Amino acid sequence: MTDKTIDSVAPDAEDAEMNLAPGEASSERVRGIFAQIAGRYDLFNILSSWGIDRLWRRKTVRLAGVRKGDRVLDLCAGTGDLSLAIARSTDAAEVVGSDFVPEMLEVAERKLERYSGSAKVSFCVVDAQSIPFPDESFDVVTVAFGVRNIPDRAANFNEVHRVLRPGGRYVILEFSRPVFAPFRWFYHFYLRLVIPALGGLLTGDRPSFTYLNDSIRRFPPQAALSAELREAGFDAITWHNLSMGIAAVHIASK
Numbered sequence: 404m405t406d407k408t409i410d411s412v413a414p415d416a417e418d419a420e421m422n423l424a425p426g427e428a429s430s431e432r433v434r435g436i437f438a439q440i441a442g443r444y445d446l447f448n449i450l451s452s453w454g455i456d457r458l459w460r461r462k463t464v465r466l467a468g469v470r471k472g473d474r475v476l477d478l479c480a481g482t483g484d485l486s487l488a489i490a491r492s493t494d495a496a497e498v499v500g501s502d503f504v505p506e507m508l509e510v511a512e513r514k515l516e517r518y519s520g521s522a523k524v525s526f527c528v529v530d531a532q533s534i535p536f537p538d539e540s541f542d543v544v545t546v547a548f549g550v551r552n553i554p555d556r557a558a559n560f561n562e563v564h565r566v567l568r569p570g571g572r573y574v575i576l577e578f579s580r581p582v583f584a585p586f587r588w589f590y591h592f593y594l595r596l597v598i599p600a601l602g603g604l605l606t607g608d609r610p611s612f613t614y615l616n617d618s619i620r621r622f623p624p625q626a627a628l629s630a631e632l633r634e635a636g637f638d639a640i641t642w643h644n645l646s647m648g649i650a651a652v653h654i655a656s657k
């Protein structure tokens with residue numbers, strides 16, 4: 404666990420103090436949350452999704468269609484699982500994993516010590532709303548469970564469009580909206596009750612997990628996210644529902 408702490412106040416009080424709606428992202432709030440939970444993030448993921456998050460990342464790598472020699476930028480890489488999965492199971496020449504919370508990247512760096520594939524892999528501190536790489540410098544940009552936490556999504560989409568080569572793809576794995584209503588009701592019940600309780604138990608920081616729950620419910624469903632990507636200049640946008648739409652992979656081409 405990191406030694407950084409944030410006050411464990413009731414989420415409503417915190418939202419009001421920061422002038423935010425429940426589940427609304429701000430860079431300050433998101434940095435605080437992930438710095439606080441970095442050391443337990445992987446364990447929480449495995450327990451809360453029953454390990455399914457790994458299958459979703461694997462599927463995302465397959466759908467990303469990374470080709471031999473590609474340069475890949477993984478945004479909001481956190482503890483590095485998607486970056487390393489791409490490096491291990493594609494013929495990419497280089498994978499750059501990036502995140503704006505150094506505590507999350509410290510966990511990724513420790514995993515990198517055990518990596519021995521042929522793709523070059525590095526991790527760096529980057530805000531996904533202002534990407535410090537030249538125009539048209541990547542073939543594929545990926546993001547897993549990060550877009551939901553970016554306050555200015557339009558800025559991120561514009562930046563990704565800028566750094567992608569013509570024909571390049573933005574591949575987004577994110578929580579989405581289950582299509583079958585009774586299943587959706589059950590899932591939202593699970594989110595509301597189990598996620599804050601389990602997160603609170605593992606990290607002592609229940610408010611952060613209440614935010615994560617609210618942020619999932621606030622996030623635009625599949626078609627609305629596609630419309631935002633189109634607005635930013637992407638085309639040939641498709642999505643693939645995972646686990647009945649609990650999550651979805653959107654693929655948008657430049």
Ligand SMILES: C[S@@+](CC[C@H](N)C(=O)[O-])C[C@H]1O[C@@H](n2cnc3c(N)ncnc32)[C@H](O)[C@@H]1O
Nearest residue numbers: 437479480481502503504530531547548549552
């Ligand atoms: C839920 S975690 C996902 C981590 C990883 N991609 C995974 O699949 O497990 C979200 C990550 O997004 C990062 N993040 C949120 N907003 C960001 C931003 N504006 N720029 C860069 N990273 C951001 C957080 O620091 C956090 O590590």
